[in-house]
Each structure stands twice: as C-alpha cells, then as structure tokens.
Amino acid sequence: MSREIELEKKVNRVLQEAIDTGELPCANVMVLHKDKVICYTQAGKDPGTGEEISRDTIFRLYSQSKPITSAAVCLLMERGIIDMNDPVEKYLPGFAESKVLGKDGELIPAQRPVKLMDLMGMSAGLCYPMEDAPGQYAAKLFDANQQAMDEGKPGYTTVEFANEIGKLPLAFQPGSAFRYSTCADVLGAVVEVASGKSYSEFLREEIFTPLEMEDTGFSLPEEKLSRLVTCAKRTPEGIQVMECKHLNVGNYTREPAFASGGAGLVSTLDDYRHFAAMLLQGGEYKGQRILSEATVRWMTSSQVDLKWRWGGLEGYGYGKLMRVCDVPGEVPGLAMKGEYGWDGWLGTYFANFPQEKLTLLLNQNVADTGTGPVTRKVRNVVLAHLG
DSSP: OOHHHHHHHHHHHHHHHHHHTTSOSEEEEEEEETTEEEEEEEEEBOTTTOOBOOTTOBEEOGGGGHHHHHHHHHHHHHTTSOOTTSBGGGTOGGGTTOEEEOTTSOEEEOSSOOBHHHHHTTOSOOOOSOSSHHHHHHHHHHHHHHHHHHTTOOOOOHHHHHHHHHHSOBSSSTTSSOOOOTHHHHHHHHHHHHHSSOHHHHHIIIIITTTTOTTOBSSOOGGGGGGBOOOEEEETTEEEEOOOOGGGOOOOSSOOSSOOTTTOOEEOHHHHHHHHHHHHTTSEETTEESSOHHHHHHHTSOOEEOTTTSTTOTTEEEETTEEEESOGGGSSSOOOTTOEEEEOTTSOEEEEETTTTEEEEEEOOBTTOSSOHHHHHHHHHHHHHHO
C-alpha cells in the first residue's frame, strides 16, 4: 500500500467516525504537498438532499473568507493606495469621533482614531453580536439589517454597513486589546472605497480570476446552486437541516448588497487550494505575480499574542486576519512554527505549513463548529504522516 493511499484511509476513517458519532453529516478533505494533491477523501451525504458530496461540492466559508480579505487589503497596501496607519475614517466617515463604552455605560472619547492596522489584528474595539453590552449594540444592527432583508429590502450596502458599524461604541480603546469582530467586514468596505470598485468586483478581478477560483464568490449562478451543500446543526436528536442567515449572509441566489468580507464567500476545496498555493509560492500562481514575496511574509506574521485569550489556540498569535503558530509546543496537538490559516463558523478549515510546503483543507457546514475535534484529529494524522 502506498503512503498516499494509507493517508487517505486514515483521514477517511476519522471523517467516518465523526459522522457515526453525530459530529457532522458530511465533509471532504484535501492535502497538498509541494503543490501535489497527496490526499483527497470525502465521507457522508448532504443532509438536505441525501446525496453523497463530491470534490466540487460548494461550501459556505464564513470566517474562512477573512484570509482572502486580508490578501485584498495587502494588494492595495503594496500598490501604495492605502497606508496601514491610515485612520479608518479617511475611507468611512462613520468612524469619525469614535466613542468607547465605559463600565457604567458612559461613552468615552477614543484616545486615538481606529487605524487600518487595528482592523488587521482585531484590535479595533469592534464587536460581533454578543450578550455583553458592546456586543448588544452590534446585535441590534445585525438584527435590523436582517429584518430589512427578510422583508424583501436589499439592506445596507457594504460601505453603508461598515459606516453603521463605525457609529457603534467600541468595546475598548483602539489598539489596546484583542476581540474577534467585524473588522474584516469593515476592511472589505475600505477596499471598495479605496479601489473605486465594488468589493465583489475587486475580488473577482484581482484574486478569483487570476487564481482560477471559478466557484468562489458572494453568490452563485443558478446552474451551480445544486452543488451548494445544505447547512446542518447538531441537536440532541442528531444532525438536522437548518436555514442559515448568520451574520446577514445566506442568500446566494443573487449578488448581495452587503458583501461580507468576514463571512460572505462560498468556495470549493480546489478553488481554495489555488489561493493557498499562491501564498505558499510567495505570492505567485502559475507564473503570475499576485502579491510580492515581501507582502506575503508580512501577511503571514503575528501582530497580536493570543496566548490565554482564545481556548484551543494556545501557541498561536494573530495577525492580518489569520492565526500564526509561534510556539508549537503550546498547541494542543501536532503543529509547526510559522503555520498559518483560519477556519469558519460552519467548520471549514485552512492551514498552510510553509516549512513543509504543505496545505490542509477541510470542508463541512455545521453550525457553531469552528475548529472542532474532527479537524484536530485530521491535523494530527496528516502531520504525523509527514513527520
């Protein structure tokens, strides 16, 4: 038995076990070493249609959209169009005169403006909808926008939504702490304003087309909708189908008014591997320069220490909308210094390992998953196989 077949069997066993225990209904995995696919395997069936998934099944990326948004920002930076020290209000006036929410509910003037660099490191003081006081402000904004869309209205545009985010109270003084938040959505709007193109158009022209990412975008043509996997959730009764409108994304039948740079993209394993390969190859893809090598080095470096700040990410720093492994020995499982990537709310997962020229991709669409047990087990199997 070849080592590649052995790896495929081990990974498939992990996926099948996760299906048997009710962790997920279906998933597929791809591993590339030195730009060669050394493992592709799939398991399970679409929970909505009952059909087996395939290599070209389309999944919702949710937060795995963020590394692509980071690349878009980096493109503008290396072209001299934006400065990472720019205040966000230069592009989005909603961020002018930012206020910080104090302990007693008072609004305190921000000590300095929110900068683009704060957005890249999730240190801007912005929030996702949460139960605490700052998060409740965000929840009301997201709820109002979702209600408008449910009533058949387009809702806020990308830039309008980012400006509304800018008007909300900050959770802390800019640059003083880390909080995972809507920073990538705001950066998508910055790209739109700075480039003079819609965010969707910018990604298509600058990233998706040159990288041959034909099944990636904020919407899908009618002929591709049948390949979009059904969302699922875990319940005490087992896996159940669910409607997915989380964070104001979910209708992929038409181009959305709000192109969410933090959560809005759909893609396939093969499409995302092109993006991963470009980064591993120092910004180049099939002889075409997308990003400079210097930019890729900067993009894949830490700027915020995540130690003790995020359970399960011990050993990692955070920067440019991705985790970066700084101390492999603190990671709860096999890891490599300098590895980077991100995951998504529904369980999609991306990791590049520059030392080994290795890419690991896993796709599933199950609510509230992020990096779950099946992903950690697959990581350990793959890294042990190479080591």
